[in-house]
Amino acid sequence: MSIRIFVTGGTFDKEYNELNGELYFKDTHLCEMLRLGRSRLELEITTLMMMDSLDMNEQDRETIAKACLEVPEEKILITHGTDTMPETAALLARQIKNKTIVLTGAMVPYKFGSSDGLFNLGSALAFVQTLPPGVYVAMNGKIFEAENVRKNKSRGEFETIHQPTKQ
Amino acid sequence: MSIRIFVTGGTFDKEYNELNGELYFKDTHLCEMLRLGRSRLELEITTLMMMDSLDMNEQDRETIAKACLEVPEEKILITHGTDTMPETAALLARQIKNKTIVLTGAMVPYKFGSSDGLFNLGSALAFVQTLPPGVYVAMNGKIFEAENVRKNKSRGEFETIHQPTKQ
Amino acid sequence: MSIRIFVTGGTFDKEYNELNGELYFKDTHLCEMLRLGRSRLELEITTLMMMDSLDMNEQDRETIAKACLEVPEEKILITHGTDTMPETAALLARQIKNKTIVLTGAMVPYKFGSSDGLFNLGSALAFVQTLPPGVYVAMNGKIFEAENVRKNKSRGEFETIHQPTKQ
Amino acid sequence: MSIRIFVTGGTFDKEYNELNGELYFKDTHLCEMLRLGRSRLELEITTLMMMDSLDMNEQDRETIAKACLEVPEEKILITHGTDTMPETAALLARQIKNKTIVLTGAMVPYKFGSSDGLFNLGSALAFVQTLPPGVYVAMNGKIFEAENVRKNKSRGEFETIHQPTKQ
Numbered sequence: 001m002s003i004r005i006f007v008t009g010g011t012f013d014k015e016y017n018e019l020n021g022e023l024y025f026k027d028t029h030l031c032e033m034l035r036l037g038r039s040r041l042e043l044e045i046t047t048l049m050m051m052d053s054l055d056m057n058e059q060d061r062e063t064i065a066k067a068c069l070e071v072p073e074e075k076i077l078i079t080h081g082t083d084t085m086p087e088t089a090a091l092l093a094r095q096i097k098n099k100t101i102v103l104t105g106a107m108v109p110y111k112f113g114s115s116d117g118l119f120n121l122g123s124a125l126a127f128v129q130t131l132p133p134g135v136y137v138a139m140n141g142k143i144f145e146a147e148n149v150r151k152n153k154s155r156g157e158f159e160t161i162h163q164p165t166k167q
Numbered sequence: 168m169s170i171r172i173f174v175t176g177g178t179f180d181k182e183y184n185e186l187n188g189e190l191y192f193k194d195t196h197l198c199e200m201l202r203l204g205r206s207r208l209e210l211e212i213t214t215l216m217m218m219d220s221l222d223m224n225e226q227d228r229e230t231i232a233k234a235c236l237e238v239p240e241e242k243i244l245i246t247h248g249t250d251t252m253p254e255t256a257a258l259l260a261r262q263i264k265n266k267t268i269v270l271t272g273a274m275v276p277y278k279f280g281s282s283d284g285l286f287n288l289g290s291a292l293a294f295v296q297t298l299p300p301g302v303y304v305a306m307n308g309k310i311f312e313a314e315n316v317r318k319n320k321s322r323g324e325f326e327t328i329h330q331p332t333k334q
Numbered sequence: 335m336s337i338r339i340f341v342t343g344g345t346f347d348k349e350y351n352e353l354n355g356e357l358y359f360k361d362t363h364l365c366e367m368l369r370l371g372r373s374r375l376e377l378e379i380t381t382l383m384m385m386d387s388l389d390m391n392e393q394d395r396e397t398i399a400k401a402c403l404e405v406p407e408e409k410i411l412i413t414h415g416t417d418t419m420p421e422t423a424a425l426l427a428r429q430i431k432n433k434t435i436v437l438t439g440a441m442v443p444y445k446f447g448s449s450d451g452l453f454n455l456g457s458a459l460a461f462v463q464t465l466p467p468g469v470y471v472a473m474n475g476k477i478f479e480a481e482n483v484r485k486n487k488s489r490g491e492f493e494t495i496h497q498p499t500k501q
Numbered sequence: 502m503s504i505r506i507f508v509t510g511g512t513f514d515k516e517y518n519e520l521n522g523e524l525y526f527k528d529t530h531l532c533e534m535l536r537l538g539r540s541r542l543e544l545e546i547t548t549l550m551m552m553d554s555l556d557m558n559e560q561d562r563e564t565i566a567k568a569c570l571e572v573p574e575e576k577i578l579i580t581h582g583t584d585t586m587p588e589t590a591a592l593l594a595r596q597i598k599n600k601t602i603v604l605t606g607a608m609v610p611y612k613f614g615s616s617d618g619l620f621n622l623g624s625a626l627a628f629v630q631t632l633p634p635g636v637y638v639a640m641n642g643k644i645f646e647a648e649n650v651r652k653n654k655s656r657g658e659f660e661t662i663h664q665p666t667k668q
Contacts (some may be wrong), residue, residue, distance in 0.1 A: 011355060016448070018441040019490045021345060021386075023357070037286030038274055039308035040324055052355075107205055107352040112446055113614075114350070119204030122289030125308050130297040141206035141292050156353050157207055178522060183615070185608040186657050188512060188553075190524070219522075274519040279613055280447075281517070323520045371620030372608055373642035374658055441539055453538030456623030459642050464631040475540035475626050491541055 002042035003128060004073035005030065008064060009050040010081030012117050014109040025050040029110045030079065033121055041125065044073065053081025053088070053105075061091045068096055075128045078103045079121075082158075085137055086149050093135040093146035102128040104138045107156055169209035170295055171240035172197065175231060176217040177248030179284050181276040192217040196277045197246065200288055208292060211240065220248025220255070220272075228258045235263055242295045243268045246288075249325075252304055253316050260302040260313035269295040271305045274323055336376035337462055338407035339364065342398060343384040344415030346451050348443040359384040363444045364413065367455055375459065378407065387415025387422070387439075395425045402430055409462045410435045413455075416492075419471055420483050427469040427480035436462040438472045441490055503543035504629060505574035506531065509565060510551040511582030513618050515610040526551040530611045531580065534622055542626060545574065554582025554589070554606075562592045569597055576629045577602045580622075583659075586638055587650050594636040594647035603629040605639045608657055 007013070007028045014023040028047055048067055049060060068076050080088055082105045089103050104124035106117035124138040135146035139158040148160050174180070174195045181190040195214055215234055216227060235243050247255055249272045256270050271291035273284035291305040302313035306325040315327050341347070341362045348357040362381055382401055383394060402410050414422055416439045423437050438458035440451035458472040469480035473492040482494050508514070508529045515524040529548055549568055550561060569577050581589055583606045590604050605625035607618035625639040636647035640659040649661050 016442050016446050019487065021357070023355070033286070034308075036281060036283060037290075037308060038283045038306075038324065039286075041308045108350050111448065112350050114203060114445065116203060116205045118285045119200070119206075119289035122286035122291075122308065123204075123293040124289075126290040126293030126305065126310070127297060129310065130294065138293065139205075141201075141204060141208040141289065143293070143296065153353065157205065178519075183609050183613050186654065188524070190522070275517050278615065279517050281612065320520065367620070368642075370615060370617060371624075371642055372617045372640075372658065373620075375642045448537060450537060450539045452619045453534070453540075453623035456620035456625075456642065457538075457627040458623075460624040460627030460639065460644070461631060463644065464628065472627065473539075475535075475538060475542040475623065477627070477630065491539060 001075070002044050002073060003075045003077060003125070004071050005043055005045045005077045005079070006064065006067055007045065007047040007050070008053075008056075008060075008078060008080050010053055010079060010085075010105040011109055012079050012081075012106040013050060015111060016109075023109065028079070029117075030121075033110060033118055036118060037122055039125070044071070046071075051081070053084040056081070056084055056088070061088050064088060065092055065095045068092060068099065068101060074099045074133075076101045077124050077128050080105050082107060082139070082151055083153075085139075086146070086151060089135050089137050089146035089149065096135065098133050100128055100131050100133050101135045102131070102138050102143075103136070168242070169211050169240060170242045170244060170292070171238050172210055172212045172244045172246070173231065173234055174212065174214040174217070175220070175223075175227075175245060175247050177220055177246060177252075177272040178276055179246050179248075179273040180217060182278060183276075190276065195246070196284075197288075200277060200285055203285060204289055206292070211238070213238075218248070220251040223248070223251055223255070228255050231255060232259055232262045235259060235266065235268060241266045241300075244291050244295050245270045247272050249274060249306070249318055250320075252306075253313070253318060256302050256304050256313035256316065263302065265300050267295055267298050267300050268302045269298070269305050269310075270303070335409070336378050336407060337409045337411060337459070338405050339377055339379045339411045339413070340398065340401055341379065341381040341384070342387075342390075342394075342412060342414050344387055344413060344419075344439040345443055346413050346415075346440040347384060349445060350443075357443065362413070363451075364455075367444060367452055370452060371456055373459070378405070380405075385415070387418040390415070390418055390422070395422050398422060399426055399429045402426060402433065402435060408433045408467075411458050411462050412437045414439050416441060416473070416485055417487075419473075420480070420485060423469050423471050423480035423483065430469065432467050434462055434465050434467050435469045436465070436472050436477075437470070502576070503545050503574060504576045504578060504626070505572050506544055506546045506578045506580070507565065507568055508546065508548040508551070509554075509557075509561075509579060509581050511554055511580060511586075511606040512610055513580050513582075513607040514551060516612060517610075524610065529580070530618075531622075534611060534619055537619060538623055540626070545572070552582070554585040557582070557585055557589070562589050565589060566593055566596045569593060569600065569602060575600050575634075578625050578629050579604045581606050583608060583640070583652055584654075586640075587647070587652060590636050590638050590647035590650065597636065599634050601629055601632050601634050602636045603632070603639050603644075604637070 110117035444451035
C-alpha cells in the first residue's frame with residue numbers, strides 16, 4: 001500500500017520573489033526533493049493548500065482532517081508550516097484513530113542552502129512507515145506524539161510539553 | 168539512551184580535490200549535516216575509517232562488527248559506501264542479534280548539490296529509533312533487511328533479492 | 335594598488351531568520367564569496383552600513399560618497415541594494431570624477447541557491463579593474479553608466495534610459 | 502554585436518556519475534549558469550568539444566583557433582579546463598590578433614557547492630566586453646595576458662610568469 005502525502009505549504013515551500021523581495025508560495029518543491037532523495041517509495045501526492053500555518057484557521061484544519069479520512073491510504077505524511085503544526089496535529093489526533101499520520105516541515109525554506117527540509121522529509125517518510133497508528137510530529141530528527149509537542153519559538157525547535165514520569 | 172553513529176566513509180563523505188581533480192576523503196560531513204537537519208538527538212559519533220567500500224576487506228568489516236558489539240548503545244547508525252553495504256550488513260546480521268543497526272550512505276557526495284545524503288541520514292535516524300533489533304539498510308527512502316537487499320548497480324538503487332511470498 | 339570594496343547591504347546579504355521567518359541582515363557574505371571565487375586580488379573591505387536600499391536616505395548616500403572620496407584607492411566596488419542603486423550611482427557621479435566606481439548587488443540573496451550574487455561580484459570586480467574613471471552599475475552581466483541606468487521593476491532587470499543615437 | 506562563447510569542457514562542466522562514482526562530461530551547465538546570473542547579454546553559444554584539458558592535443562587547439570577565426574564576433578569567451586589553459590591561450594595569441602578572446606574555467610565543478618565557476622564566468626564576461634584585442638586568461642578574479650600566465654599546480658592558482666619591470 002502506498003503512502004499519501006498532503007502538501008499544505010509552510011516555510012518548506014517558500015520562494016523568494018525577486019521582483020518585490022518577499023517570500024511567497026509558488027509550487028511545492030516536494031517532487032524535486034523526492035528525486036534528490038532518490039526515493040523509490042510508492043507515493044500519492046496531493047496539494048491541499050499552500051499557506052503559512054499562521055494563516056490557517058479551523059476550517060483549513062478540518063479540510064486536512066477530512067482529506068486524511070477520505071483517502072484509502074493508512075499511512076499519511078503532511079508537510080505543514082511549523083508555527084501551528086502542533087495545533088493541526090492535535091485536531092487530527094482527536095478525529096482519526098486508525099491511521100499513522102506524520103506532520104513535518106522546515107525551519108528554513110528548502111530553496112535556501114541552509115534548509116532542514118530534506119533531512120526532515122527523509123525522517124518523516126521513515127517514521128510514517130514504521131510507527132503504529134497515531135498522529136505524530138517529526139522535527140529535529142525526533143518524533144513527538146500529537147498531544148505532547150510544542151514549538152519552542154525562542155529556541156526554534158520542537159520539544160515535549162510533559163516530561164515522561166519515572167515509575 | 169543515545170544513538171551511536173559509526174562513520175566508515177563512502178561516497179557520502181567524498182570531497183573534490185581541486186589540486187588534482189580527484190575525489191578523496193578528508194573529514195566527515197556528518198556533523199555539518201546534523202546541524203543542517205537541526206537534529207536535537209543525543210548522538211555519539213565515532214569515525215572508524217574513511218574508505219571507499221569497494222576497498223573494504225573482511226578485516227575492516229570485523230572492525231565495524233567489533234565496534235558495534237563493544238559500545239553500550241543499542242541503536243547504531245553506520246554511514247557506509249553503497250557498493251558493499253549489503254555485504255557489511257550481512258556480516259553484522261550474523262554476529263549481532265540484540266541491537267538495532269541501520270546502514271546508510273549516498274549515491275552522490277554530500278558536497279555535490281544533487282546529493283541524496285541529507286535525505287538518507289534523516290531517514291536512517293528515524294528508522295534506527297523505531298525498528299526492533301536487527302540489521303537494516305536504509306536507502307531510497309526504504310528500509311531493507313540485511314539478508315534481503317542488494318544494490319542494483321545498473322539502476323543505481325537498492326532492491327530486495329527475494330519477493331515476499333503471499334500466504 | 336588594491337581595490338576598495340564598500341559593503342552597504344542590499345538583497346545580496348540578506349539572511350533568513352528561522353525564528354520569525356523574516357529576512358534580515360547579519361554579517362556580509364562577501365568574504366565567503368571571495369573565497370568561493372578563489373579571488374587572489376588585493377582587496378580592502380569596509381562595511382559602511384547594512385541596509386535595504388529602499389531605506390537609504392540622502393545622508394546615507396553622502397556617507398558612501400564621503401567614504402569613496404577619503405580612501406586612497408582609485409578603484410572602488412560598492413555592494414548595494416538594487417532598488418535605489420541608480421540613485422546612489424547618480425549622486426556619486428556628480429561628486430566624484432577621478433575614480434572608477436562600480437556598484438553591484440543581487441536580485442536574490444546569496445544564501446538562496448538561485449542567487450545571481452556570485453556572478454555579479456565576479457563581473458563587477460572585472461569591470462572595476464578595466465574601466466576608465468567614472469561611476470557604473472554592473473548587473474545582468476552588463477555595465478551601465480551612472481547617468482543612464484534604471485531598474486525595470488516589473489521585469490527585474492536593469493536597462494539603459496536613453497537608447498544610443500545612431501549617427 | 503553579440504559575444505561568442507565556445508564551450509570546450511574542463512572541470513567547469515564535470516558531473517558526478519552516480520552509477521560508477523566517476524566524474525564525467527554530460528552537457529554544459531553554461532546556460533543554467535547564465536540564467537542564474539540573470540545575464541541579459543547577447544550571446545551566441547557553441548559547444549566545440551567536451552574534454553578534460555589534459556587530454557587536448559594540438560589538433561584540438563587548432564579546432565578552437567579555427568572556430569575563433571571563422572565566427573564574425575570580435576569578442577569571444579572560451580570555457581576551458583585549467584590544466585592546459587595557458588597552452589591554448591598561447592596558441593590562440595600567435596594566430597589571432599584582432600579579436601578579444603578570454604579563456605576561463607573552474608577549479609571545482611560547477612555542480613559542487615564550492616565551485617568558483619559562476620564567479621569566473623561573471624568576471625570573464627566583463628573582461629571580454631572591456632579589454633582591447635588580445636588573448637587573455639581570466640581566473641582568480643584577475644586577468645592575465647596569454648604570453649605571461651601559468652597555473653601554479655601546487656597552489657591551485659594562476660600567476661604571471663614574468664614580474665613587470667619597473668622603469
